[in-house]
Amino acid sequence: MTDFSQIKAVAFDLDGTLIDSVPDLAAATNATLQELELPLSTELQVRSWVGNGAEMLMRRALNFALNTEVSDAKLAACMPRFMHFYQQNLQQHSRLYDNVEQVLKQLRSAGYQLAIVTNKPFEFTVPLLKAFNLDSYFSIVLGGDSLAKMKPDPLPLTHIMQQWQLKPEQLLMVGDSKNDILAAKAAAIGSIGLTYGYNYGEDIGLSGPTAVCEQFSEISALLK
Numbered sequence: 315m316t317d318f319s320q321i322k323a324v325a326f327d328l329d330g331t332l333i334d335s336v337p338d339l340a341a342a343t344n345a346t347l348q349e350l351e352l353p354l355s356t357e358l359q360v361r362s363w364v365g366n367g368a369e370m371l372m373r374r375a376l377n378f379a380l381n382t383e384v385s386d387a388k389l390a391a392c393m394p395r396f397m398h399f400y401q402q403n404l405q406q407h408s409r410l411y412d413n414v415e416q417v418l419k420q421l422r423s424a425g426y427q428l429a430i431v432t433n434k435p436f437e438f439t440v441p442l443l444k445a446f447n448l449d450s451y452f453s454i455v456l457g458g459d460s461l462a463k464m465k466p467d468p469l470p471l472t473h474i475m476q477q478w479q480l481k482p483e484q485l486l487m488v489g490d491s492k493n494d495i496l497a498a499k500a501a502a503i504g505s506i507g508l509t510y511g512y513n514y515g516e517d518i519g520l521s522g523p524t525a526v527c528e529q530f531s532e533i534s535a536l537l538k
């Protein structure tokens with residue numbers, strides 16, 4: 315039986331964990347591809363390309379559309395367009411997963427400190443949290459570009475442990491992707507893997523999280 319009794323703080327992933335953001339990410343990806351007169355991506359493809367930040371999403375989309383490795387220069391030229399399109403429609407078609415707000419409220423009332431550790435660029439992270447009225451739950455918010463390295467590097471998690479003076483057994487990572495689980499392992503902390511998210515179409519259980527949940531609501535039973 316997994317023992318989370320020492321946990322004092324929880325770091326949450328964002329895309330595929332709290333928010334199903336792929337519909338808007340796909341729209342911004344396709345608006346960028348359309349401008350370049352390239353073939354468009356399906357939402358299913360974009361689901362399998364999310365996980366390593368906006369630039370990697372666009373790199374994967376361009377590699378597929380061009381049927382070859384995109385040059386760094388071409389990718390760099392496209393990024394401002396993607397950022398522009400995504401900024402315009404961050405929450406048009408995105409939605410909160412079931413019971414997210416309820417569980418966050420419960421955890422805060424129970425005294426847990428909560429953080430966001432996402433690979434999404436920081437400039438989109440806070441507006442998206444605000445759009446869904448979630449910003450007040452988190453006292454640390456880290457985007458993929460907030461520190462020198464993003465998940466699966468442990469740096470965002472070790473940063474939180476330093477900020478909040480936590481031992482590894484006191485911090486838990488909750489996410490949908492192997493990047494979340496690998497970052498947690500590298501930081502020597504526990505993790506919960508959620509099965510409903512993206513994870514490149516792979517089973518999150520294969521990454522070996524401490525526990526696997528099928529629904530966000532199951533987290534409250536693990537953290538009493």
Ligand SMILES: O=C(O)COP(=O)(O)O
Nearest residue numbers: 328329365366367432433
């Ligand atoms: O934007 C991404 O690529 C992934 O974001 P996440 O780390 O919140 O899942």
Ligand SMILES: [Mg+2]
Nearest residue numbers: 327329330490
């Ligand atoms: Mg995710």
